[in-house]
Amino acid sequence: xxxxxxxxxxxxxxxxxxxxxxxxxxxxxxxxxxxxxxxxxxxxxxxxxxxxxxxxxxxxxxxxxxxxxxxxxxxxxxxxxxxxxxxxxxxxxxxxxxxxxxxxxxxxxxxxxxxxxxxxxxxxxxxxxxxxxxxxxxxxxxxxxxxxxxxxxxxxxxxxxxxxxxxxxxxxxxxx
Numbered sequence: 001x002x003x004x005x006x007x008x009x010x011x012x013x014x015x016x017x018x019x020x021x022x023x024x025x026x027x028x029x030x031x032x033x034x035x036x037x038x039x040x041x042x043x044x045x046x047x048x049x050x051x052x053x054x055x056x057x058x059x060x061x062x063x064x065x066x067x068x069x070x071x072x073x074x075x076x077x078x079x080x081x082x083x084x085x086x087x088x089x090x091x092x093x094x095x096x097x098x099x100x101x102x103x104x105x106x107x108x109x110x111x112x113x114x115x116x117x118x119x120x121x122x123x124x125x126x127x128x129x130x131x132x133x134x135x136x137x138x139x140x141x142x143x144x145x146x147x148x149x150x151x152x153x154x155x156x157x158x159x160x161x162x163x164x165x166x167x168x169x170x171x172x173x174x175x176x
Contacts, residue, residue, distance in 0.1 A: 098171070115153050120176075127141065
């Protein structure tokens, strides 16, 4: 059994509104660093839930049952919060197909924003890596500008923005 590359796997995927003859070339997620704020807030939730529980169990207070329920509630809230964050990250993707570039941003469980630009309307593709953290972890923004002078599409916090930029440029060159 041969090992499938990331590009071959993405070609096997399909979009909900995929057009006839359109081939998916690349599907890329945002860098996982976008979840760091929620990770820190989650740690604070753990701390807030653990403090009363630890205090009650260490001193054998009579309200230990309430502290146990408070800890369980904190864990449930944390699980829901982190799952919602993961869903937003996992379903936010950048799709490069044989006809267009799409940016799908998932906001929580039910919000979704989709922007797309056809390959024949792309004027330039640039990327920007800003800051030490972005340089070390290898993420940045890819900016796709249009011929019509409309608002550019930004692929924010993309993994390996130089490779993503080159992939878009290569697809544009092949279709021109």
